[in-house]
Each structure stands twice: as C-alpha cells, then as structure tokens.
Amino acid sequence: MIEIDVLRAWRNLSLGSWEVMKIRGIPLRIHPSWFLVFLYFTLSARDQFETLLDGQASIWNGWAIGAVTSSLLFLSVLLHELAHSYVAIGEGLKVRDITLFFLGGMANLEKECPTSKGSLKIAISGPVVSLLLAFLMILLSNNLSASNFILSNLFKQVGSLNLLIGLFNLLPIIPLDGGVILKSLIWYFTGSKRAGIKVAIASARLISFLAVFIGILSLFMGNLYVAICFSIIGLFIFSSSKSQSQIIQIQKILSELAVNQVCSRSYRVLEDDLPVKVLSKYNLSEKGNVFNEEWILLCREGRWVGYVNEKILKNISVQNWDKKFLYEFSFPINELPSIGEKEFLWKAIKKIEKTKDGRLLVLSVSGLPLGTLDKVDIGKAVLKKIGLNLPDQLIRIARKENSYPLGLNLYNIAHLMDSSDTEEDQE
Numbered sequence: 001m002i003e004i005d006v007l008r009a010w011r012n013l014s015l016g017s018w019e020v021m022k023i024r025g026i027p028l029r030i031h032p033s034w035f036l037v038f039l040y041f042t043l044s045a046r047d048q049f050e051t052l053l054d055g056q057a058s059i060w061n062g063w064a065i066g067a068v069t070s071s072l073l074f075l076s077v078l079l080h081e082l083a084h085s086y087v088a089i090g091e092g093l094k095v096r097d098i099t100l101f102f103l104g105g106m107a108n109l110e111k112e113c114p115t116s117k118g119s120l121k122i123a124i125s126g127p128v129v130s131l132l133l134a135f136l137m138i139l140l141s142n143n144l145s146a147s148n149f150i151l152s153n154l155f156k157q158v159g160s161l162n163l164l165i166g167l168f169n170l171l172p173i174i175p176l177d178g179g180v181i182l183k184s185l186i187w188y189f190t191g192s193k194r195a196g197i198k199v200a201i202a203s204a205r206l207i208s209f210l211a212v213f214i215g216i217l218s219l220f221m222g223n224l225y226v227a228i229c230f231s232i233i234g235l236f237i238f239s240s241s242k243s244q245s246q247i248i249q250i251q252k253i254l255s256e257l258a259v260n261q262v263c264s265r266s267y268r269v270l271e272d273d274l275p276v277k278v279l280s281k282y283n284l285s286e287k288g289n290v291f292n293e294e295w296i297l298l299c300r301e302g303r304w305v306g307y308v309n310e311k312i313l314k315n316i317s318v319q320n321w322d323k324k325f326l327y328e329f330s331f332p333i334n335e336l337p338s339i340g341e342k343e344f345l346w347k348a349i350k351k352i353e354k355t356k357d358g359r360l361l362v363l364s365v366s367g368l369p370l371g372t373l374d375k376v377d378i379g380k381a382v383l384k385k386i387g388l389n390l391p392d393q394l395i396r397i398a399r400k401e402n403s404y405p406l407g408l409n410l411y412n413i414a415h416l417m418d419s420s421d422t423e424e425d426q427e
Helices: 006-016 034-050 059-089 114-144 149-169 177-190 193-220 222-256 274-283 311-315 345-352 376-385 391-402 410-415 417-425
Strands: 018-021 026-030 096-099 104-109 266-273 295-302 305-310 338-340 360-365 371-375
Touching: 018 114, 018 305, 034 059, 034 149, 059 096, 059 104, 059 114, 059 149, 104 274, 114 149, 114 177, 177 193, 177 360, 193 417, 222 410, 274 311, 295 360, 338 345, 345 360, 345 371, 345 376, 345 410, 371 376, 371 391, 371 417, 376 391
Parallel strands: 026 096, 266 295, 338 360
Antiparallel strands: 018 026, 096 104, 295 305, 360 371
C-alpha cells in the first residue's frame, strides 16, 4: 500500500491504466508498465526452467511455466493490495481502485485512516498476507520436492518473491508499509500523528544514507552493479522523505496562518441607488464579462445591503442604463461564499474548492465584509513563508488561471488535515 500523504500524486497512474474487472466493487486497473514486468518475470522463469531441465524441455513448456510463475506472482501482489483494501473498508474507508504497475500494486484510498489503530491494521495487513503466502508456497515446495521438482521449483520461486515483498515492505520507510506501521505506532503511543510522521521521515533518511554508503562501499570493492542499485535506492528513499518533509512544513503553515493574515481586497463598494451605467467602467475583461477579478458590493447609508453580478449590463439595453438602478438587481450578500477572518488557511482551501469562482468573501468577527481570499492569495502566503517570493508575472498568470501559483497542490495537502492535527500544532 502506498501512503496517501506522500504519494498522492501517484493516483495519476490510474489515468493511464485500464480497468479490467471489479472485485467486490473495487475496480482493478492495469497500468501498461505492468506488462513489461510480467514479460520480464516470464522470461526469467522460463530460462530457469530450461536450465533445470538442461535444455530438454520444449519451448512451449518453458513459456507456460514462465507465464504461470508470473501470474502467481502478480496474483500475490493483488492479494497483498486486497488485504489493505478490505481492512480499510472495515475501518469505514472507501477504496477508489487497485492499480497494478511496474513497482507492484497500489490500493488507492479515498482518505487516510483517522485513527492510529486503524492505520496500523491497514498497513500491516499487506505484509502479513505476503509473508503468509511465502510460508505456504515454500512449505508446498518442500512437500513436492520429491514427487514433482518442476512444480516444487515454481512454488519455491513464487514463495521466495513473496518473502522478499513482505520483508521489503516492512522496511521503516515512508511510503512503504513499514514506514506507515512505524508512524502509526508512534502516533498511538504519543497521541500525535505528526510526531509519527516525523519519526518515519527520520528513519527513511537514515536508511537512505545507509543505502548510499553501501553503494559507495560496493563501488570501491569493484561491484558496480550493486553500487548503482543501492545508490539509486538510497536517493529514491531520500527524495521521498524530503517530499514528505515539505508536505509537513506546508501543513504547519496552513495550520498557523489565519485568513485575515493573507486576504486581499478584490471587491468594489458602490451605493445601491446608483444607475447601472456606473458598472460599465468596471468592464475589465477582454471577453466582455463585467467582473474579471472584483465583486461589486452594495451599501446604503453605511450599511451593507447586497451585491450585483455581471448579468446586469447584458440583460439591459444601453438606452436604459441610466433609468435602472443597482438596488433593483441586488442579491443578498450572505449568498456569497464566505469565511470568518480567524479561520485557518487549511479550512479556507477546502471551502474554496466548493465554490464556483474559487474565491471567498472574508467576514470580520462582527460579520461585516473585510476582504477577499482566493487561491493566489493563499499560494503567495505559503510560498513566502517557505522563503520564495514570486515575480509579478507568475502571479498574474496564476490569477488569470484561478490556480495556485507554481502548480501547488494545496487542496490535497489540506484535505489530509483535520482538527486533531491543527490542535497538535498549537500545543
């Protein structure tokens, strides 16, 4: 199982994969890279089979044994992911799909388990199944060794690979199951999920340095292949842990910054007894829409009374622009999507995603309009906290596209946060 809060972007694998069937309502998808690995294991098993028979087996028998071996291996991977999925369902979570690809499999959960015990059970279920399959297949191999050495060797191969899968997944490295297990245990004993993640990140970095060290040592000993393998593994683990650290940093920022610290004032205020003609000067869009970036809020004698939208000038002939007044087309201001000024940014992000325009009206403690908040405002604040000030050109592009600057996927990061996380940050 791949930890959601580390490799959520890997969900893109599903976009390039094919759904082949459903298993108790869970779609099973196959990524094209899976076929390459299937072919590789088929060829490897075929070659080993032909070597055992000293070239006396037919070509078709060799291919058949190879295909059966690969099929059993990927069936084992599927059972590993189904174990994660069924335990997750038992914890009340929804499984979007299971995808088989070149690195194995991925159970794509809708969200992370909210409890440490549930997270632990989900994570440990996959390796338990793999180790159980390894034990059964190796036991079966030993029982068949005297009567049918071909089947004995087949089960021995698949059992050994399951043993490797189970043990490898138990390494305390996020995004592997072992990393999630370590995180869940620390979470359970300390009551802090964030502390669990930090310990898992530290463990991953330690192992990444160890892997690189073994790679360098192997290079000096003249084993280039082992050196390359361990170096690549070490760098991959380090990159994964660094990515997780950045996510933790962003989550901390989102749980510390309040809306009133980053909001802007992207609205205009007009008296509601003005003729609608006054709106023509705010027609800033090249496509003819009235409001490109700003809301038009209405007031009367110092009181907020409503807002108007871009449809007014379109629906009224130019000759009547002086005869119609804004209050005739006013909508209640409470219909605008809004958020309190004291709310934290992670809540604002989740709320913005539910709006049509990707923008919120910020209300003061007394319930009066204070400003506006959009994706660009949030993105700029987060990047500034990290130490990155964006040039005006990138800001204009992001605002035009109504997106987070630099493609920041803040919604996925905020979606993983809950009240327990933010409370930990404030302590």
